[in-house]
Amino acid sequence: MALLEVKDLKTSFYTRDGVVRAVDGVSFSVDRGETLGIVGESGSGKSVTCYSLMRLIPEPPGRIDGGTAMFDGRDLLQMSQRELRKIRGKRVSMIFQDPMTSLNPYLRISTQLTEALRLHDNVDKKTALNKAIAALEEVGIPEAAKRVHSYPHEFSGGMRQRVMIAMALITEPDLLIADEPTTALDVTVQAQIMDIIKERQEELGTAVILITHDLGVVAGTCDKVNVMYGGRMMEAGTAEQVFYNPQHPYTRSLQKTIPSLQTKGEQLYTIPGLPPDVSKPIHGCAFYPRCPYPKTGLPEGNRPDLVELADGHCYADCGFCDSSAPIESVLSTDVPEENEAAGAAE
Amino acid sequence: MSDTVESHAEPAVPIDPANDFLVLDDVHTHFDLGKALLTRESKGVVKAVDGVTLTVKEGEILGLVGESGCGKSTLSRTIMQLIRPTSGRIFLEGKELSALSDKDIRAERINFQMIFQDPYASLNPRMTVLDTLAEAIRTRHPGVKGDAMRTRVSELLRTVGLNPNQMKRYPHEFSGGQRQRVAIARALAPEPKLIIADEPVSALDVSIQSQILNLLKRLTREMGLTMIFISHDLSVVRYIADRIAVMYLGRILELGEASEVVDHPLHIYTRALMSAIPAPDPRAERTRARIVLQGDPPSPINPPDGCNFWPRSPVPHDERMKHEEPHLAEIRPGHFAANCPFCLQDA
Numbered sequence: 001m002a003l004l005e006v007k008d009l010k011t012s013f014y015t016r017d018g019v020v021r022a023v024d025g026v027s028f029s030v031d032r033g034e035t036l037g038i039v040g041e042s043g044s045g046k047s048v049t050c051y052s053l054m055r056l057i058p059e060p061p062g063r064i065d066g067g068t069a070m071f072d073g074r075d076l077l078q079m080s081q082r083e084l085r086k087i088r089g090k091r092v093s094m095i096f097q098d099p100m101t102s103l104n105p106y107l108r109i110s111t112q113l114t115e116a117l118r119l120h121d122n123v124d125k126k127t128a129l130n131k132a133i134a135a136l137e138e139v140g141i142p143e144a145a146k147r148v149h150s151y152p153h154e155f156s157g158g159m160r161q162r163v164m165i166a167m168a169l170i171t172e173p174d175l176l177i178a179d180e181p182t183t184a185l186d187v188t189v190q191a192q193i194m195d196i197i198k199e200r201q202e203e204l205g206t207a208v209i210l211i212t213h214d215l216g217v218v219a220g221t222c223d224k225v226n227v228m229y230g231g232r233m234m235e236a237g238t239a240e241q242v243f244y245n246p247q248h249p250y251t252r253s254l255q256k257t258i259p260s261l262q263t264k265g266e267q268l269y270t271i272p273g274l275p276p277d278v279s280k281p282i283h284g285c286a287f288y289p290r291c292p293y294p295k296t297g298l299p300e301g302n303r304p305d306l307v308e309l310a311d312g313h314c315y316a317d318c319g320f321c322d323s324s325a326p327i328e329s330v331l332s333t334d335v336p337e338e339n340e341a342a343g344a345a346e
Numbered sequence: 347m348s349d350t351v352e353s354h355a356e357p358a359v360p361i362d363p364a365n366d367f368l369v370l371d372d373v374h375t376h377f378d379l380g381k382a383l384l385t386r387e388s389k390g391v392v393k394a395v396d397g398v399t400l401t402v403k404e405g406e407i408l409g410l411v412g413e414s415g416c417g418k419s420t421l422s423r424t425i426m427q428l429i430r431p432t433s434g435r436i437f438l439e440g441k442e443l444s445a446l447s448d449k450d451i452r453a454e455r456i457n458f459q460m461i462f463q464d465p466y467a468s469l470n471p472r473m474t475v476l477d478t479l480a481e482a483i484r485t486r487h488p489g490v491k492g493d494a495m496r497t498r499v500s501e502l503l504r505t506v507g508l509n510p511n512q513m514k515r516y517p518h519e520f521s522g523g524q525r526q527r528v529a530i531a532r533a534l535a536p537e538p539k540l541i542i543a544d545e546p547v548s549a550l551d552v553s554i555q556s557q558i559l560n561l562l563k564r565l566t567r568e569m570g571l572t573m574i575f576i577s578h579d580l581s582v583v584r585y586i587a588d589r590i591a592v593m594y595l596g597r598i599l600e601l602g603e604a605s606e607v608v609d610h611p612l613h614i615y616t617r618a619l620m621s622a623i624p625a626p627d628p629r630a631e632r633t634r635a636r637i638v639l640q641g642d643p644p645s646p647i648n649p650p651d652g653c654n655f656w657p658r659s660p661v662p663h664d665e666r667m668k669h670e671e672p673h674l675a676e677i678r679p680g681h682f683a684a685n686c687p688f689c690l691q692d693a
């Protein structure tokens with residue numbers, strides 16, 4: 001049985017300007033020790049998905065409208081706050097994007113690191129501190145015994161993110177949710193941090209959900225990949241399936257936009273238009289307005305279902321795009337700039 | 347700012363202030379941190395830019411790459427004369443900018459404009475797009491008013507791919523990518539010759555990034571602009587730039603044609619930077635050997651002596667690296683690198 005099985009998760013925000021369907025029917029599963037990457041642009045609902053699992057959505061205006069999230073046989077979405085508190089920080093922990101704001105600037109690292117241990121494992125102060133020092137050493141912080149008493153501002157960005165990782169893993173959780181853990185860091189530091197997460201994951205057998213917008217980071221670390229767009233799943237499969245045999249036009253376009261894959265001198269391929277406004281109801285496929293395939297269908301079609309192509313490889317098949325056609329024949333690199341202007345001038 | 351700066355030896359990069367478009371001659375920008383309150387000991391000097399010699403040809407795009415804290419933004423602000431250099435000279439079309447008075451600089455600045463990283467912070471939220479652009483146009487054409495101004499603004503908006511109907515809107519009504527287009531339009535409004543773009547796509551989504559990169563590249567070609575494109579992302583710079591300069595702790599470590607620097611990097615730091623970029627290819631990622639650097643980028647307060655890269659160097663080195671100061675040298679034709687023997691080995 002999978003460690004975490006999410007089915008048809010729906011989270012909306014009820015604002016004065018209407019209902020924002022941030023997550024609209026997302027299903028996936030994570031096995032023990034496995035790494036799942038959730039990829040998408042900003043506003044695609046990837047962070048809200050994970051915040052919903054941890055029940056960290058501010059209510060109101062947010063509300064989890066439906067779905068189940070079975071974690072080790074129990075539904076995270078139905079648990080009482082009391083039960084949840086036993087799981088959060090113990091069996092499921094989280095690393096946030098910005099290590100500058102996710103540590104408490106008033107408290108020493110030692111206090112923040114040992115808090116989870118003292119609460120969940122009921123250990124005494126001394127044991128907790130020793131464990132904290134060991135945890136810092138494991139993420140490569142030099143002079144850990146001395147540094148553990150420092151305040152967050154005494155660390156650099158990369159070091160703070162190491163502290164966050166140490167803090168998240170100190171209780172040896174079953175699942176680690178990492179929300180853009182390296183986006184705020186330099187590339188050379190990003191490589192170090194991803195290595196540390198991988199290393200610790202292998203030692204502890206933790207499952208990891210990695211949220212990112214960077215396809216490169218996903219390729220290096222993830223076993224499975226979910227591609228999200230407009231609060232929905234566009235494609236899911238193993239990293240190999242999604243990278244080498246992408247089916248959905250959005251996945252294909254996203255892959256094409258990566259500058260490092262493009263020949264120099266040519267114009268960069270761009271996805272015309274803007275990401276969808278999820279505060280308005282989306283009819284049919286969320287990617288329809290930007291889809292590069294010839295549009296034979298109507299946008300008011302039914303919402304495309306996830307179709308399983310091969311073992312575990314699914315994509316939202318609207319039935320109109322011929323995914324067997326090579327993307328090069330469909331994508332034109334010469335997208336007129338005016339498309340966006342027209343699309344935005346509602 | 348401190349006054350005393352020891353000058354480096356003869357620059358290896360040939361400069362010709364009279365004829366080159368933009369010339370930086372041994373530019374230093376230092377910030378003095380002042381003295382401690384009681385002991386009166388100096389708290390140190392931030393050597394943000396520490397001896398940069400560079401030329402930019404007319405019509406080219408120079409990519410400036412480096413990690414946070416390497417001084418690339420300070421360098422761009424020094425070129426703009428928003429921060430005056432501690433020492434060294436800067437020439438634009440033969441005119442020495444660093445010698446002009448503040449008043450003359452303001453008049454001169456219509457020739458060089460800047461695009462900033464965060465389009466949410468760089469546009470005035472209380473001015474409409476029309477007001478923002480009109481103000482910028484008036485710096486060169488003070489007399490333009492009314493319909494003539496609106497025509498000019500419409501033209502500008504069309505150039506950057508925005509709909510002229512949107513000129514009465516405020517910045518918050520636009521998405522990030524559209525705001526960056528407005529910021530680009532504002533930089534173009536005074537009809538500058540040089541544009542400095544400081545991380546113009548870092549705050550944008552991938553699918554929007556390529557739209558803005560295409561736009562910048564097209565505009566430089568069509569309008570005959572010269573651009574300094576600053577980024578921490580080598581893969582982005584590789585695409586847009588003609589030449590690339592790699593910066594580390596206030597100095598240029600490597601400089602050359604973009605394809606040369608990317609495909610045949612000389613300095614170990616450039617090679618490490620390249621290898622740190624994750625490739626969107628799972629099989630290649632799993633088998634790839636990476637050059638992993640030690641630690642974080644060091645602080646530019648009292649930077650290490652000698653080859654300032656030694657504290658992070660992944661290659662074996664000895665004491666000489668910590669004492670012998672390297673200089674930019676032409677290793678291959680047109681391809682310069684700091685000539686630290688340890689950093690250049692097996693390049």
